[in-house]
Amino acid sequence: DGSLRAAARGTDVRVGTAVDMAALAADAPYKAAVAREFDTVTPENVMKWEVVEPQPGVYDWTAADQLVAFAQKNRQLVRGHTLVWHNQNPSWLTEANYTPDQLRALLRKHILDEVGHFKGKVWAWDVANEVFNEDGTLRDTIWLRALGPDYIADAFRWAHQADPKALLFLNDYNNEGVNAKSDAYYALVKQLRSQGVPVHGYGIQGHLAVQYGFPDTVLANVQRFDKLGLKTAFTEVDVRMLLPADTAKVQAQAEGFNRLLRACLLVKHCVSYTVWGFTDKYSWVPGVFSGEGSATLTDENLQPKPAYHALRETFLLA
Numbered sequence: 001d002g003s004l005r006a007a008a009r010g011t012d013v014r015v016g017t018a019v020d021m022a023a024l025a026a027d028a029p030y031k032a033a034v035a036r037e038f039d040t041v042t043p044e045n046v047m048k049w050e051v052v053e054p055q056p057g058v059y060d061w062t063a064a065d066q067l068v069a070f071a072q073k074n075r076q077l078v079r080g081h082t083l084v085w086h087n088q089n090p091s092w093l094t095e096a097n098y099t100p101d102q103l104r105a106l107l108r109k110h111i112l113d114e115v116g117h118f119k120g121k122v123w124a125w126d127v128a129n130e131v132f133n134e135d136g137t138l139r140d141t142i143w144l145r146a147l148g149p150d151y152i153a154d155a156f157r158w159a160h161q162a163d164p165k166a167l168l169f170l171n172d173y174n175n176e177g178v179n180a181k182s183d184a185y186y187a188l189v190k191q192l193r194s195q196g197v198p199v200h201g202y203g204i205q206g207h208l209a210v211q212y213g214f215p216d217t218v219l220a221n222v223q224r225f226d227k228l229g230l231k232t233a234f235t236e237v238d239v240r241m242l243l244p245a246d247t248a249k250v251q252a253q254a255e256g257f258n259r260l261l262r263a264c265l266l267v268k269h270c271v272s273y274t275v276w277g278f279t280d281k282y283s284w285v286p287g288v289f290s291g292e293g294s295a296t297l298t299d300e301n302l303q304p305k306p307a308y309h310a311l312r313e314t315f316l317l318a
């Protein structure tokens with residue numbers, strides 16, 4: 001078995017991918033690869049609030065339940081993504097429609113209901129997603145404006161109440177190295193812990209780009225969270241590039257993927273390394289960054305790139 005999953009078996013790090021549910025339903029080779037290559041799965045979109053509660057009080061767990069069933073069948077763990085965010089919220093959820101007290105009640109109900117629905121079936125939740133700006137100030141969102149900064153602690157408490165065994169993560173991008181944003185997370189974690197808030201993990205998305213180079217303080221950053229006794233995880237790794245791809249770029253890409261995995265393997269409590277999709281066929285990147293792409297481990301035909309082989313080798317040597 002030459003899979004990533006088999007290569008990771010000798011380590012304490014689980015290897016995962018985001019899953020596109022439309023692709024899982026329609027594309028048999030894609031589906032086979034998800035089952036074969038990975039220990040964990042993260043729904044790319046179908047556990048987000050706009051999907052699970054399209055109308056107030058009307059839930060639709062269909063796609064998310066399908067992913068959980070798929071994972072159970074393939075002996076995979078599920079990373080739940082995501083409970084509190086400023087994106088992909090339902091269109092009915094606005095400050096014009098509700099008072100702050102009502103918004104607080106809606107957020108509480110959303111978290112209790114969603115985490116409760118998946119109780120015992122989700123290994124780890126990205127509870128709070130992307131709450132800081134790059135300069136380390138809290139992001140101006142519907143939640144900060146209506147509820148103030150305590151919404152983060154509340155979200156973790158509610159999630160813990162609904163499933164005391166689930167691991168609860170903070171999660172963000174541009175927080176790989178030591179910088180103002182990761183400093184803000186470090187301070188937040190210490191503050192939450194001093195208040196007894198059940199926060200268990202620090203999630204590093206890991207959306208890198210070849211043309212910007214890679215942060216060189218990744219290991220130091222992961223180490224400082226590790227020393228707090230916190231679990232860490234790389235949650236959404238991809239390494240995009242300016243198109244067209246060429247040999248130099250795909251080699252550099254392999255280095256980017258590998259740098260994050262090495263940092264994960266070098267600390268005690270890094271529990272998983274997840275890629276944000278494993279094939280260029282379904283990557284979110286070209287739709288968002290024009291002129292960029294080729295961000296994943298395999299091409300449009302699911303053929304492995306150097307980055308795939310690099311991760312396998314790194315797991316095997318660990």
Ligand code: G3I
Nearest residue numbers: 018044045081082087088129173205207236276283284288
């Ligand atoms: O499902 C609808 C479809 O019905 C409609 O016809 C179509 C038309 O635009 O849109 C479809 O929804 C799209 C959805 O992906 C599912 O494909 C949304 O427009 C599109 O905005 C959405 O993009 C997702 C993005 O989050 C939105 O913020 C990406 O797939 C997803 O990869 C991306 O993931 C985020 C993580 O959650 C958080 N970290 C960053 C990461 C990358 O942006």
